[in-house]
Amino acid sequence: MRLLIALVLAVPALFVTGPAHAAADTGVTGVEVGESTITVTGSVPGRAELYALDTWQDDHTGETPVATVEAGEFRVEVPRMDGDQDRLYDKFRTVGADGPLGEVHYADRLTFASTGQAPYPDLPGKKGLQVQMTDDAEEIGVQHAGINLALDSVMMAGPGAPGNTIEFVSQGRTYHFDRGAVAGLDAQVKPLSDNGVLVNLIVLVYNSTAPNSAAAKLIHPDAELGKGTVYAFNTKTAEGEGYFTAAMEFFAQRYSRADAKYGRAWGWIVGNEIDAQQFWYNMGPQDRDVFLDHYARAMRLTWQAVRKADAAARVYTSLTHFWTGAANDDPKYTYKGRDVVDGLNALTKRQGDFDWNIAYHPYPENLFNPAFWHDKTATDSFDSLRITFKNIDVLPRYLAQEALTYRGERRRVILSEQGLNSQDYSDQELKLQAAAYAYAYYKVAFADGIDSFILHRHVDHKQEGGLRLGLWTWDEEHPAPSNAGERKPIHEVFEDIDTARSLEVTEFAKEIIGISDWKDVIPGFDAAKLAVRKPPSVVGVQLDAKPVAERVISDFEQDTGGWRPSDNAAAVEQVAVDGGHALRVRFDRDLPGWSQYAKSYKGADLLLDRPLDATRSSQVSVSIRVPESADDRFKPGNAFSAKIRVYGRDGAVAEGVGAIDPALGWNRLTLDLSRWAPRKAISRVKVWVRGSVGSDWAGSYEIDRLSLAAAALPDLDRRNVEVAATTAERGRIGSTVTFTVTNRDVLPMAGKVRLTACDGVGVDPAALSVTGLRTGASRTFETKLTAYGPANQDYPVVCASYLRQEQRVTFRLPPEAAYVPPAPDAFANQELADGFDAAGAYQVHKVEPEGKELPQVSYDGGALSAGHPSASWFGLMSSGVSPRNPAFSTAITIRKFQQSSTDMDTVYTGLVQDGKTDVVAFYVNTHKFAGFEVRGPQVPGGLAVFGIKQGVTVPDGGRFALSLVGNRAAMYADSGSGWKLVTAATLEHLPKLSDPDVRAGYRYGFGVRGDGGATPLVLDAVEGRSIS
Template sequence: MSRRFLRRRGHRILTVVACVLVAMVPALSAVASTPPRAATTAGTSAAEAGITSVSARDTTIVVTGTVPDASTPVAVYALGAQAPPDSYTGTEPAASTTADASGGFTATLPRMDAAGQDRLYDQYVVVAGGGDSAQPVGGPHYVDRLDFTRARDFAYPKAASKKGLQVEMTDDAEELGVQHAGINVAFNELMRNGPGEDPGAVVPFESNGRTFYFDADAVASLDGQIKPLSDNGVLVNLILILYQDADPTSAWPILHHPDAEVGGGTVYAFNTKTADGLAHFTAAMEFLADRYTRADEKYGRAVGYIVGNEVDAQWVWANSGDMPLDDFLSYYAKAVRIAWQATQKYWAGARTYISLTHCWTIVCGTNPDPDNPTRYYAGRDVIDQLNALTKHTGDVGWSVAYHPYPEDLFDPAFWNDTTAQPGPDTQRITFKNIEVLPEYLSQDDLRYDGGSRRIILSEQGCNTPGDTADAERLQAACYAYAYYKVRFLDSVDAFILHRHVDHQQEGGLRLGLWTWDDERTEAALPGRHKEIYDVLTQIDTAGSTRATDFAKQIIGIDDWADVIPGFDPAKLAERAVPTQVATLLDARPVGSSVVADFEDGPDGWRPSDNASAVQGVTGGYTGAGALRVRFDNAAQLPAWSRDAKTWKGADVVLPEPLDATGTPHLNLAVKVPEPAPGQFQAGNVFSAKVQVYARDGQVAYGVARLDPERGWTSLSLDLSDWEGRSAIQRIKVWVRGTSNDDWRGSFDLDHVTLARSVAPAPSGLRNLDVSATLSDHHAVGAALSVTVTNNDARGLDHVLELRPCDGVSVTPSSLDVTGLGTGESRTYQTTVTAFDPADADHPTICATYLRQVIRTTFTVPPATPTQIYGFETGTDGWAAGENVTSVAAVERFANGPQAPHGGRRALEATAAAVPASTPKTVAVHTATPLDLSAARTVVAWVDAYGGATGATGYEVRFILLSGTQTRTTTVSSFQADRWNEISLDVEDWPYRDRITGMEVSFRALGSDTPWSPRFQVDDVTYLD
């Protein structure tokens, strides 16, 4: 699931990864499905009676078929898709005709009925004979031929490579070079149940003679995800999902399947059982197709629609209640058909996909009765029976969005999978045997319109099995191997990785390219890049094999060709890397022409990545006007858009390409407002990035630091040597910080010009960047690596001095940077000789080049924890204390992240049913005192249930015992359902060399209601 939200059920949380149910929990082991069988032969031959085809044309519907008797009257009835096929009785036929001498017939009826309803979505029943002898012939049939003129006409776009990602930050997706994207569309958030009281809060849309309403903020947020991606040529696939929603304005009560077990699933099936449910789903599909196929791409473009998520695990990911597969597919097929018809109505290139887990002939879950599966189905059965159903009732151009995770989602070494075998009878299809899927779908009976059904891998990833460098390298090796397999498998169109950022509540999995940010309370906000980030960035470029060379030793191979059929390294360089160009600060343009001066408004500029609006303002760089780029609308922007370290920006598509051959210097001015005191962490640095896009797809960029105290900063990009300068199609400007603070603000942009040449600033200001990395948390004596990057047009010809500031000094302090050319970086090794900064976590070193001072903040690495208790082999002597009935070492648990903080086990305590505010305690008492004299801090990681009735918060107390002496810390800001680091400072405690025991207590605040929660303790460590 691309957006793995946890849904509370009392104090428990539902499983967030369907496949975890079978992969990791013994009690929920894989259950064999019905015996494996070949694809079912389906469809109606010409010799059989019934409807053979229903063609939708511009103004008519044409129904053809055969009846048993020649020259007999034939009546054709058009019924709603939800109606029972026998409900035609007592109604008037939509068309009448007479069969010919061979029993064949053709009936034509208006496409729009008398009420203005489009009969594209109806089912058709044919009745032969007259009077009492009239009988229905064959079964109901739907439109299966789309012979009408589409609303839009453009070719299906071509991506540079198969590399994809379920994208959170669109700016980062561009830097990664993503070519395919998966974006969630939560219908419960998107669609409202009425117009509401504020007309500006909804987007009305007409469908089949009715007006439906969509939430304006949700629509704007979706636009903000799709448009920056599709503007960059990314092929966007929308994942159509439905969550339970208590918002009284949500259309959730209408949209969810009426037989669903509400509260039993994470994602719910769409309501195709009632007329109102079908009308709402149809309207939503038409709304999406209309909005994201416009010729002007005003809101962006989507090319694919994935109906639901992992529907073979329907109880969790497409909950429809208990029902056999045939019944489930009778509803799911309608949703697939409507999605296909509605999107094809607007554009013939639109692709509709079904979504499946990696379970193929087994099920990913447990059915109440294994012999009568009603909750989980085998993926192969879904394909076979859906194919048979749609061929019998009118074939649909559905494709397959598969999720070939490793068999054990926690173990990325898929090459060791034992349940993924060659051939169609394999239990699972994972990365290891992904070729089985296209081979199976190539069977004649499963083909559509003469060709094999298309395949994308819309969600799958590689876990990071630990918080170590080796674990990150294993994750990256998994991705490299999987990508290469898919790259050379022509029958798969895209490999869309899950996830962009690790999620704290994804069942203990860490699948992201980024770690999560421990300092932010919001889930899945970016922390730092993992090893896989650079591999994914390079995987489809000329640097591909260099970036993945490390993985061969991990996998145990000498050459990729040994395990990748058809591997050809010459075919990997599919995507051109953007070109960095020299950028001057405060240069003076000579012979310039104005591209945009914003004197009369935005001049065609628009919000782009992580921004919600642009507006014209006064107080420009050279004139009265300027452009303000805003990212302060929390309702329309996700949390990551407001994270200071994500790029926020605006761009313009030029009416006609600009030829900058004679004026190759692009100039503009940027201003970031001065931050309020305490708004950002110490050492936050603002930067700008200007990107220039050529008509042929080439991209050039320039980067520079910004100083808010200076006000406006003028940037001048030298495009003289860039081949794309003769046809500039688009310009984008980004700004960001380096901290993780919440930044709900804006920046200003002005005076965009092209110039023949530029003169350097009289001040001699150079466009330099300096970064530093400290090797050890004990700073004095540690190595400080200093990297100097020259982003300027001029080479460096002086020494750079590292002068003492913020209590930090290093040696050597003089760095010879002479000869460092444009775009080049050089790293120098220094040693810290003094360390007394104002902020010990964010110290600063001052670099001086000529008279220019560049302040550089670096991060002090955390101490390496030394484990005291890890609970890998048992409870390690910990026992139940006050108000706790039992303790156990467990691998999985119901609350929070559902997995240990580290390793395979954690200590879990089960509390007695006592008042919620009463402490519940676990403790350990040592036979031999522990010597922690080397410790500065002792840490315990604690997780716990939430959901205590009436609670205002939760509290944890951590106590160290040394005989009768104690050292205690109490955390009253404890967050339930996540691991909390409980730190106890012992540096000045004289008894730390003889620890005789520890205690951890948990309680709710503000409630005395009886409550029996569970809580977990893991990784009790010390830091020196």
């Protein structure tokens, strides 16, 4: 630290000078940071030096004191700025003749005015989501959001490419941020905050391999790279503190601007699930107190940086659902959640308290089973092993204890990440997931002391260990792991649970849960308080209507007219078109992958300086043009559509959808607001456009001539009617084809929609009665397939005509059945067969990152026994045999499971290279589930899990097998009546097993895992086969 100029003030008379001897409360007791001065107070038993240290520093050696204080109470003022250095981040310590006196002490009172003074939002509801698609988030009424801020992807180690670098000065040093990556983050934050969503940023660092990433600067030097998914922030070195502080200052300033130019964030969650640090905030093996000291530094630096920019934003720590338990039994890698809370509270109170809060993750005790009401380890006690949705009220009650409060106020709680799984896509599992969400939402809605419930995830993810936690399925036919496929039943429940339809959409859940009334299980449940949000009003849209008495609002002849990019869009620009100008909406750069997915709405909006009165001009029109070549590379059957949203006072929204035909050039859409009362004060207009198929769309479209008109004359040749067709089978004559007709127009429908075989596909009935179908309503019809000879077998088409208009309707078919590799007996080439009659030549590998003890293995009586007398154990065992063909199967016979295991009574079978590299299937007897795993350096994070299946039982004496062909894996079990398929899945991150040299590095093998104790896990045989 540079030399400080200090002013030692006389102690006021009310201060009592203590005796000159050491005491428990000696040293610095308060640090107040003002606009230009820092005031340090305390008491010392004798003459002492006062030092100001950087956050990272552990001692004062080599530093110059900022002041000398005499015995008794003292008050010292030092300038807040030391050149370019802001001492807000410093900690202060007194050192006497015999060494340091008391604890270091950070700022615990801030009296300067933050740049931003806006109050913390007071939202009516708690419904939240870790948002992926901001357009869908708006449609379903998200009020709280969680967004990942991965610093390694946005911050650079040094200057980047010209034009793609944002320079930022922090503490006198220039740091660099990737302009494109930052813009991509803006594109997630701003559409949400523009809609009034309270955004929480989850601040993380991954081990990026990008050449100019700041990851190496930001990651804690003790972190074990490859053993965790997310890593601890470097608060141990000056460089690490500098980079982290700069990052937090940059984003705190960016997302707290009064004009919200880049978006607005209110919550800052530091790290992820720090109590399970081995996996989610890896700092290497650490005693809990050491870990918390380094973590608290990061949390405090965040609070300090945020407070400079924002007076009201909140800072949170992040915890798993473990409370008096831990994620594993290694006390240097995982900690009990309650101990973390108590430890942070004690530490920050000793070193200068600040208002940190808790972002909790109350997943069910079994992440794969959403029925949390059956959780056995979640009890109504401060000593509960876990806190899940079942006993979530325990957490705010615990925090209400006086010793844990901050200045007498209970620390805030948000539920920032927790999901409810659907084990598969069967009707039963999907309804269970939706029912569990309804129950959890109601519990949290009426729970005191919890501010929000942010659901994880938006869309199911193919690489989330077999979990399916989303509101949407993934798109099975798209290579991206988490592009949206179809809405799940939970989507409708989520959308309407905070509206007047709440009880209607959750009625089904009561039978599943086993209750007759929500009041029986939800303390304080009040149906009258459920509707905290009013859904948009759906209004009709005319296609190519002619306006009467039109008043133009935006024509883009001068500039962009105040329009701005919104959901899934990167930029807007004025362009010359047809002798005039229009607004181009671009989504071809600086966006996450799902924003360039055709089925996501891409938008622009106009925030009006003064509200528009549309009382007498109730027809809102806009022209939209999508390039005719836009879907040239799409899958067949695409149809473009636009949604227009108009915003009034008090959150009122009207919306309508219209078809867009690129072949027509400009499409004129007219929204009829004549029956929408809030039209008197229109404050904002938004335009969205999307496709209908799961293809990528990185491009643009154009908007022109937003206007109001007194009336609109319809184009009788174009009616705004949408027809969709789905089938559960692929071309079987007699199978059911379901048609859905939706009226998007102004007028009710009358007559019939007629279906004709324009592509060799016929159905019966071929006439669908739609009389009386009103604006925004849909009607569903079941028909039978009578003929099937389409030009493209995967994209059959029928033609649907209504009045003077005909449209081609492409069936939405189910994905082709995925290949399922056969049972082991189908693999003719037996390459390994061992009944354990003698000690085998197996190499036993310690498995990482678990790092359990190796099992003690013995061979006796044609069996292999594995165990350990005192410790949990885990080993993978490789034979000396590699498969000759990349299509192979491995199987094991289990004589006896441990049975007494409380954690892992588990077997593995597959290919093993070492303790860090394998391709196996596993069965966990303790919890009766199975799945596939791939380990290796080619896997992000080192380990990926797929195809988890619950409710599996392999008995003693049973067999368990893996078959792999290409990237398709199948798992089989034999309980005595032959092989039965358990599940199948597509594996990712596989090694190139088709390469003989790669395959030679993998051996037929198996694995065993269990608890310490006298009872072993016993195997009878192992077998390896390939296709000859």
